[in-house]
Amino acid sequence: MHHHGYLWVGEKARFDTESTRRPATSLVEPTPTGPPEVLERYRHAVAEFAVTDVPPIETALWLKKPSKLIRGTWEEPKDAAGWLGRQLAEYAPRFASEQDAAQVAPRTASAVDRLGQGGDVSLGYYLRRPYFLSVSVVTCSPQPRGT
Numbered sequence: 332m333h334h335h336g337y338l339w340v341g342e343k344a345r346f347d348t349e350s351t352r353r354p355a356t357s358l359v360e361p362t363p364t365g366p367p368e369v370l371e372r373y374r375h376a377v378a379e380f381a382v383t384d385v386p387p388i389e390t391a392l393w394l395k396k397p398s399k400l401i402r403g404t405w406e407e408p409k410d411a412a413g414w415l416g417r418q419l420a421e422y423a424p425r426f427a428s429e430q431d432a433a434q435v436a437p438r439t440a441s442a443v444d445r446l447g448q449g450g451d452v453s454l455g456y457y458l459r460r461p462y463f464l465s466v467s468v469v470t471c472s473p474q475p476r477g478t
Contacts, residue, residue, distance in 0.1 A: 332406075332449065332470060332471065332472050332473065333404055333405065333406050333470075333471050334404065334405045334406075334408065334410075334411035334446055334468050334469065334470050334471070335393065335394070335401045335403070335404050335468065335469045335471065336401065336402045336403040336404075336405075336411060336414050336415065336418075336466075336467070336468050337386070337393050337400060337401065337402060337465075337466070337467045337468075337469070338402050338418055338464075338465070338466050338467075339384055339385060339386050339464070339465045340422070340458070340462060340463070340464050340465075341384075341385065341462065341463065342461050342462060342463070343457070343460075343461050343462065343463040344461065345385060346385060346386070346463045346465070348385070349388065350372060350373075350375070350376035350379075351375070351376055351379040351380060351383050351385055352380070352385055352386065352387050352388040353376065353380065353387070353388050354380050354381075354387070354392060354395055355376070355377040355380065360373060361373050380395075381395070381396070381397070382397065384396075384400055386453075386455075386465040386467065390451040390452075390453040390467050390469060391451060391469060393467060393469050394469060394471070402414075408442075408443050408446035408447040409443050411442070411446055411468045412439055412440075412442035412443040412446060412452075412468070413439070414468070415438075415439055415442050415452060415454075415466055415468055416435060416436070416438075416439030416442075418466045419435040419438065419439065419454070419456075419466065420435055422456065422458065422464050423435055425458045425459055425462075425464075426456050426457070426458060427456070427457040427458060427459060427460070428456075428457070431456050431457075438454060442468065446468060446470055449470050449472055450470060451467065451468065451469050451470055452467065452468045453465070453466075453467040453468075454466050454467070
């Protein structure tokens with residue numbers, strides 16, 4: 332088992348563009364006779380998902396994104412959680428909520444348990460407007476042969 336870390340900071344409006352955060356396989360393809368704006372929105376979503384650095388709608392879908400977006404890889408959950416904690420600590424002064432900043436240590440500690448159990452961790456924070464921070468660690472388990 333190993334863990335990949337991902338980090339994104341950007342405008343909240345870009346994060347909220349849900350169509351670019353979903354892979355084409357999860358979208359319903361519009362009919363060819365549908366409204367042109369719907370067809371264009373679908374084409375845009377299909378083209379953007381694979382190349383955009385915006386976090387996917389589901390944490391595990393980071394693995395379908397380009398590997399250049401991986402910020403680090405760790406064998407041990409505590410090392411991956413340590414990276415997560417360092418990212419949160421770095422951005423904490425910019426958090427929109429002081430309460431969120433106070434939760435950095437407890438969230439880092441709980442990440443060790445979650446990652447150790449094979450789960451993923453995905454955290455998002457409002458920064459000073461109009462920015463948003465997304466920090467994720469995805470756990471990759473070895474696949475049995477034949478799957």
